[in-house]
Amino acid sequence: MKNRFIAFIFCLVLTSAHSYAQDLGGKQYQLLEKALSQYQALSTKGEWSTITSPKPVLKLKDTSAVLVVIKERLRLLGDLRRVRDGNVFSPALEDAVKQFQLRHGLEDDGAIGPAFMKALNMPLEKRIEQLSTNMSRIKEDTTKSTGTRIIANIPEFKLYVMEDNREVLSMDIVVGKTSNPTVVFSDTLETIVFSPYWNVPASIVRNEILPAINRNGSYLADNNMEIVGKADGLPKIRQKPGPDNALGDVKFLFPNKYDIYFHDTPSKSLFEKKKRAFSHGCIRLSQPYELAQYLLKDQPQWTGTEILEAMSAGSEKWVKLTTKIPVDIIYYTAWVDAGGTLNFRDDIYGHDREQAGL
Structure with missing residues (x-):
């Protein structure tokens, strides 16, 4: 009976519509607190042993005794309403697997594979710690919950544009790799800078460009690059505007000591991946045109056509916004999204472990 109650509460958490991007305190904290109490209740039962699949992948219409165990765990977590159809991989189970995959940032193919099993077998103590850490982070967060603002959540690989409590734009992003977080x-x-030059950071010149030049004397010309000076014993190198420019056709500046900004990218295929930590620290956007269009909506001379022309002009053009927009780059590995779904993501930079003192 207690397990049924716990599963019912998880269903409530998964259907309470409130977005962490709307409010990083208040109701968001309360929803995580509710989830935390249910994970704690599950942990007292002592029934969270590791589940082992007899096959690398199980999919729709397959049969296996382990599916009964998997169904029960998904029921306890609120992804499956009822355990039925015995050891058969049913359409209802496929739907539950997809929901579980989506809220854990996995490929939502509906198949039970290694990544799914790893997330399903995550010890309850780890999830409890993850929820507690993110609740502590909410208490310390100074992110605004009103007005127009841009929020980028690193572990989610997602950017949101918010107007008060309304999400007006969201997109996939690429963030820094673990060596360049x-x-x-x-x-x-x-x-906003259209058709930008890319002023190559000194670290990339030293570690990547100079070795490439040593291997190939025409490397700069081949990559539309030029030397524009010298600093600290290194050549100052920039890449000219063009289709192969590392910043793509537009960048968005919020001047900071970290030299981090948003930008387009010619490497569009990276957005097909679920986990997207590939950059040198800046944030690559999957929909840069849409963001430019939104930010320039109060400047009527910047029509959609004008924006596209500036992006492909091949000559750099700087445009000051009439209204500056707050940007918050955040790090949450547990939250309840706008659809009311409890989400978990990997601690890609180890910030959770650091905050927990591990």
Whole structure:
């Protein structure tokens, strides 16, 4: 009976419509607190042993005794309403698997594979710790919950544009790799640069460009790059505007000491991946045109056509925003989204472990 009650409460958490991007305190904290209490209740039962699948992948119409156990766990977590159809991989189970995959940032193919089993077998103590850490983070967060603002959540690989409690735009993003992590901070977006030059950071010149030049004397010309000076014993190199420019056709500046900004990218295929930590620290956007269009909506001379022309002009153009927009780059690995779904993501930079003192 207690397990039924716990599963019922999880269903409530999964259907309470409130977005962490709308409010990083208040109801968001309360929803995580409710989820935490239910994970704690589950942990007292002592029934969370590791489930082992007899096959690398199980999918629709397959049969296996382990499916009964998996169904029960998904029921306890609120992804499956009822355990039925015995050891058969039913359409209802496929739907539950997809929901579980989506809220854990996995490929939602509906199949039970290694990544799914790893997330399903995550010890309850780890989830309890993850929820507690993110609740503590909410208490310390200074992100605004009113007005127009841009929020980028690093572990989610997602960016949101909010107007008060209304989400007006969202998109997939690429963030910094673990060796070049994107920094958590807040600033104000002031400028859009169309057809930008890429001023290559000194670290990339030293570690990547110079070795490439040594291997190939025509590397700079082949990559539309030029030397424009010298600093600290290194050549200052920039890449000219064009279709192969590393910043794509537009960048968005919020001046900061970390030299982090939003930008387009020619490497569109990376957005097909679920986990997207590939950059040198800046944030690559999947929908840069849509963001430019939104930010320039109060400047009527910047029509959609004008924006597209500026993006492909091949000559750099700076545009100051009439209204500066707050930007918050955040790091949440557990939250309840706008659809009311409890989400978990990997602690890609180890910030959760650091905050928990592990």
